[in-house]
Amino acid sequence: MPTNVVSTSGRNPLAQKVKLSTIAEALGLSTATVSLALRDSPLVAEATRERIKEEARASGYIYNRRAASLRTSKSGIIGVCVHDMMNPFYGEILTAIERELDRQQHTFILCNHYDQLAKQRAFIDTMLQLGADGMIMSPAIGTPAADIRLAEENDLPVTLVARTVDGVEVPGFHGDDRRGMRLAVEHLIEKGHRRIAMVGGDDLTSTAREREAGYLAALEAADIEFKPEWRLKGARNRHGGFEAAPRLVALSPLPTAVVCYSDLVALGLMYGLSRAGLTPGEDIAVVGYDDIEEAEIATPSLTTVANGQSEVGRLAARSLLARLQGEDIPLGTQLITPTLRIRSSSEYRPFTLQRTEAASRHA
Amino acid sequence: MPTNVVSTSGRNPLAQKVKLSTIAEALGLSTATVSLALRDSPLVAEATRERIKEEARASGYIYNRRAASLRTSKSGIIGVCVHDMMNPFYGEILTAIERELDRQQHTFILCNHYDQLAKQRAFIDTMLQLGADGMIMSPAIGTPAADIRLAEENDLPVTLVARTVDGVEVPGFHGDDRRGMRLAVEHLIEKGHRRIAMVGGDDLTSTAREREAGYLAALEAADIEFKPEWRLKGARNRHGGFEAAPRLVALSPLPTAVVCYSDLVALGLMYGLSRAGLTPGEDIAVVGYDDIEEAEIATPSLTTVANGQSEVGRLAARSLLARLQGEDIPLGTQLITPTLRIRSSSEYRPFTLQRTEAASRHA
DNA sequence: CTGAAAGCGCTTACAG
DNA sequence: CTGAAAGCGCTTACAG
Numbered sequence: 104m105p106t107n108v109v110s111t112s113g114r115n116p117l118a119q120k121v122k123l124s125t126i127a128e129a130l131g132l133s134t135a136t137v138s139l140a141l142r143d144s145p146l147v148a149e150a151t152r153e154r155i156k157e158e159a160r161a162s163g164y165i166y167n168r169r170a171a172s173l174r175t176s177k178s179g180i181i182g183v184c185v186h187d188m189m190n191p192f193y194g195e196i197l198t199a200i201e202r203e204l205d206r207q208q209h210t211f212i213l214c215n216h217y218d219q220l221a222k223q224r225a226f227i228d229t230m231l232q233l234g235a236d237g238m239i240m241s242p243a244i245g246t247p248a249a250d251i252r253l254a255e256e257n258d259l260p261v262t263l264v265a266r267t268v269d270g271v272e273v274p275g276f277h278g279d280d281r282r283g284m285r286l287a288v289e290h291l292i293e294k295g296h297r298r299i300a301m302v303g304g305d306d307l308t309s310t311a312r313e314r315e316a317g318y319l320a321a322l323e324a325a326d327i328e329f330k331p332e333w334r335l336k337g338a339r340n341r342h343g344g345f346e347a348a349p350r351l352v353a354l355s356p357l358p359t360a361v362v363c364y365s366d367l368v369a370l371g372l373m374y375g376l377s378r379a380g381l382t383p384g385e386d387i388a389v390v391g392y393d394d395i396e397e398a399e400i401a402t403p404s405l406t407t408v409a410n411g412q413s414e415v416g417r418l419a420a421r422s423l424l425a426r427l428q429g430e431d432i433p434l435g436t437q438l439i440t441p442t443l444r445i446r447s448s449s450e451y452r453p454f455t456l457q458r459t460e461a462a463s464r465h466a
Numbered sequence: 467m468p469t470n471v472v473s474t475s476g477r478n479p480l481a482q483k484v485k486l487s488t489i490a491e492a493l494g495l496s497t498a499t500v501s502l503a504l505r506d507s508p509l510v511a512e513a514t515r516e517r518i519k520e521e522a523r524a525s526g527y528i529y530n531r532r533a534a535s536l537r538t539s540k541s542g543i544i545g546v547c548v549h550d551m552m553n554p555f556y557g558e559i560l561t562a563i564e565r566e567l568d569r570q571q572h573t574f575i576l577c578n579h580y581d582q583l584a585k586q587r588a589f590i591d592t593m594l595q596l597g598a599d600g601m602i603m604s605p606a607i608g609t610p611a612a613d614i615r616l617a618e619e620n621d622l623p624v625t626l627v628a629r630t631v632d633g634v635e636v637p638g639f640h641g642d643d644r645r646g647m648r649l650a651v652e653h654l655i656e657k658g659h660r661r662i663a664m665v666g667g668d669d670l671t672s673t674a675r676e677r678e679a680g681y682l683a684a685l686e687a688a689d690i691e692f693k694p695e696w697r698l699k700g701a702r703n704r705h706g707g708f709e710a711a712p713r714l715v716a717l718s719p720l721p722t723a724v725v726c727y728s729d730l731v732a733l734g735l736m737y738g739l740s741r742a743g744l745t746p747g748e749d750i751a752v753v754g755y756d757d758i759e760e761a762e763i764a765t766p767s768l769t770t771v772a773n774g775q776s777e778v779g780r781l782a783a784r785s786l787l788a789r790l791q792g793e794d795i796p797l798g799t800q801l802i803t804p805t806l807r808i809r810s811s812s813e814y815r816p817f818t819l820q821r822t823e824a825a826s827r828h829a
Numbered sequence: 830c831t832g833a834a835a836g837c838g839c840t841t842a843c844a845g
Numbered sequence: 846c847t848g849a850a851a852g853c854g855c856t857t858a859c860a861g
Contacts, residue, residue, distance in 0.1 A: 120854095122853095122854055122855080123854070123855065123856095124854080124855095132831075132832085133831065133832045133833075134832090134854085134855080134856090135831075135832060135833080135834095135856080135857080136830085136831055136832075138855070138856060138857090139831090139856090142856095146830065146831085147830070147831080148830055148831090151830080151831085163620075165591075165594050165595060165620060166595050166855090167536075167595065167597070167853090167854050167855065168592075168595040168596050168597075168855090169532045169535050169536045169541070169596065169597055169853090169854080169855085170536050170837090170853070170854035170855035170856090171854080171855050171856070172532050172837090172855085173530075173532045173533050173536055173836095173837045173838065173839085173853090173854085173855070173856095174836075174837050174854085174855050174856045174857080175837085175855085175856065175857090176837075178532070188551055188552065188557075188576075189551065189552060189554060189557035189560075189561075191552060194551075194552035197552075198552075201578070210575075210592050210596075211577070212573075212575050212576075213551075213575075213576040214574070215564070228528075229531075229573050231528050232528060232529050232530065232531040233531050233532065233573075234530070234531075234532055257526075257528060341759075341760060341763065342759075342763065345763045371763060373765075374763050374764055374765040375763070375765075377765040378765050396704075396705075397704060400704065400705065400708040400734060400737050400738070401737055402736075402737040402738075402740040402741050483838095485837095485838055485839080486838070486839065486840095487838080487839095495847075495848085496847065496848045496849075497838085497839080497840090497848090498840080498841080498847075498848060498849080498850095499846085499847055499848075501839070501840060501841090502840090502847090505840095509846070509847085510846070510847080511846060511847090514846080514847085529839090530837090530838050530839065531839090532837090532838080532839085533837070533838035533839035533840090533853090534838080534839050534840070535839090535853090536837090536838085536839070536840095536852095536853045536854065536855085537838085537839050537840045537841080537852075537853050538839085538840065538841090538853085539853075
């Protein structure tokens, strides 16, 4: 009986890693049997399967997905890349995707590209190198068709959300931006507004171009002559709206209503208008776009266009999963129909200005 | 010369995948040389290296990280798991982590656990199975020490942010919540407030407990007797603040000031107060916590406590990377010193109520 | 129902 | 400066 034995603690960093063969040896079985058993194959006798699983548990076995994936060339990984996941608009899409993917045991790798093509390309490369099974992305501004094709040609199916890329034929889902913005502007026109500005966005994204087109179309349909100074371009976030406020207030005559590129822009604009001494929903009507969660509790509550983020996320995830299972799925973009949500911010009752306003409307 | 040749298009899904050996054969070299060359090893002659890289580019070679990782047991993956990345507080931490990790060529896998232990455990398992190099997490409520130890014992070093887990000795970084909340409350007391409520949070997270402790400590130091009805617990988000507003307004006498669990809670509360007809920063002083970006443009601009999210993220990422490189790093939690940011929401000039307020203060 | 053997695509000593 | 060979830990035909 040996003396001077150094007792190794349970936490031994030098301990051999447990692998299939460790379990197989311990039980006098082959790795093939162990592998099958752990994946619940009916080829393995129930009793054997249980012994194997018990041994795996007891020994602290950790399945090595890299090894499995190398062999099977399936990784269980889905890459998801958007402009900025901290933006609630994308956040709501991601939440829906996550919910859908979760039940299928897929691992979900997220990335922001911040509209930097290099970042997006690095992400695509990473997905390729990790052997991701598929990818959902809201493409960065200026994404070349070649980047999407690179993925597709290397067995990495792509589904687009929120934006499109010219020249690629892959499934895509987003709201009907032109139609949605038209709904918003028509709502204001019905309420009697004739001087309607549009704040936020630029002409770089397909989304912004579509929304602007809807805005212009609604004006035209109502025979309202568009004034270039009404189009206040700017960042597509809260800050962009905030910064637009002083520029808007400087306009003369002051528009009586504003549609915004997004809810975030509208919320920022309302902060800015308040600072300028104007009360949104009283002195000036404000409409957002997206119907993010905050729209309802904002004060005044935000009139906006529900853009179907959850549906976009859900459909995109399902479409990708279906494609991975070999189903035939429609290529091309599917538009989600937007809905107007009327709340308080689009009200207008400028007690102090009313008279002048009325006069100038007929000027 | 053969006739009837079927031309294969460039886009051939059946094309053999290009691997190291494909390049090696094409160039009459060994895979060892190709492997070294692609990783810029000085062991390979410059000219050979260039030929190899050119061939890799031309053939559309995609590096197989699973294979490499299986061999080297390094994956280049860092897992990051927080309660909810759409929350700007975590968003700002994540942004800082990302910035730090990016320059080191690490792939960043993100996950929300939504304070669900099962989700968090699934994430840890996934990281283990993918052979992640390390992990940064803001642990879910009730995280057992065993979950962290499981990771650590299987070669997955963990760094904590924002929250702590009792019974584990790993590096952690977060703001000094008790001190920060004390700063906030002392600011209000200095301005003459004696009835100060605290809105949002519960006693489930270490963060909330610390902040509440700071609140109570500041009251006690000023000889103000705490009234239980001043502590309005609730969700740690915008909605939680919004919902607290009616409960707050129902208090009699009405507190003249409120500190909130977070900026999000404060912003929601301000929305709610406005609906109740109270103007934050005039009829009632409001203070937030975190100093998220929106605090500055909110109207009224939000007085708050800068909680060092960026520093937390940066330090956590650096600490983890240092540890991965074998450096000795301090275990245990490092507190970031918070700073008060005085803006408009903590002002108080209740013109209509002034007289009664003054009276009741001396009651 | 179980096992022996090959192979996924890399990297790493080791040899020359 | 370059190559032959082993091996990372799985899964998958195939055989029995």
